[in-house]
Amino acid sequence: MYLIFYFQGEPYLNPDFLEMVKYASDKKIYTATSTNAHYLTDEVAKKTVESGLDRLIISIDGTTQDVYQQYRVGGNLEKVLEGAKNIMKWKKELKSKTPFVFFQFLVVKPNEHQVEDIKRLAKEVGVDEVRFKTAQVYEYETDPNNLIPTIDKYSRYRKNADGSYTAKNKLANRCWKLQHANVITWDGLVVPCCFDKDAAHQLGNLKTQSFKEIWHNNNYKQFRSELMKSRKNIDICSNCSEGVSVWKE
Numbered sequence: 001m002y003l004i005f006y007f008q009g010e011p012y013l014n015p016d017f018l019e020m021v022k023y024a025s026d027k028k029i030y031t032a033t034s035t036n037a038h039y040l041t042d043e044v045a046k047k048t049v050e051s052g053l054d055r056l057i058i059s060i061d062g063t064t065q066d067v068y069q070q071y072r073v074g075g076n077l078e079k080v081l082e083g084a085k086n087i088m089k090w091k092k093e094l095k096s097k098t099p100f101v102f103f104q105f106l107v108v109k110p111n112e113h114q115v116e117d118i119k120r121l122a123k124e125v126g127v128d129e130v131r132f133k134t135a136q137v138y139e140y141e142t143d144p145n146n147l148i149p150t151i152d153k154y155s156r157y158r159k160n161a162d163g164s165y166t167a168k169n170k171l172a173n174r175c176w177k178l179q180h181a182n183v184i185t186w187d188g189l190v191v192p193c194c195f196d197k198d199a200a201h202q203l204g205n206l207k208t209q210s211f212k213e214i215w216h217n218n219n220y221k222q223f224r225s226e227l228m229k230s231r232k233n234i235d236i237c238s239n240c241s242e243g244v245s246v247w248k249e
Helices: 017-026 042-051 065-071 077-093 109-125 176-180 211-215 218-233
Strands: 002-004 030-035 055-059 100-107 129-134 157-159 165-167 189-191
Touching: 017 030, 017 042, 042 077, 055 077, 065 077, 065 109, 077 100, 077 109, 100 109, 109 129, 176 218, 211 218
Parallel strands: 002 030, 030 055, 055 100, 100 129
Antiparallel strands: 157 165
């Protein structure tokens, strides 16, 4: 079992978040979360380590404030670094091997020149690893927000001779994630995966049904069937990373 405590929001905004982590951890379920690290005060960092959280992803998409805020609008890089240092401090103080902490660097055009810089910064802070992730871009055909990186290996999209882009993956009619996992929103809705950012494809509601009932219900069966027939016609599946490696060295 692998419990991922994040979707579209910031997990640390939920006052009961770490209690939920501890509850799962006590039942020997592997837990992970992803944060912007703005709420990792000294006290919260200590509680995070004590909760038994196994993996902590810290999103840091720039090594200078001007670059960082281009993608993380309204964000403060100093808070991110302070939060990361607090976590590493308490791991050491409490002699804890967990959480495994890594900087996630989402590579986009404005920050692609800082790939080497983030490696150095990660070493200074003392996190366990740096991982580079390719970005899902909306309206990628024309890339109006100028986010697709020029470094090809960090892009999910291929540039055509006319300047437009196409997705690198072939959109085969299959999906590993649909068979192995799903997303449950804060209010109990069950949706296919994390690409359904607005919970448009509601397959069930845990307030009225058990998870087992939802997993086998007609909504789920129909969604699986449609994907196996024509994945490209499902909005959340047409710009999905299935079949493409999103993590890069």
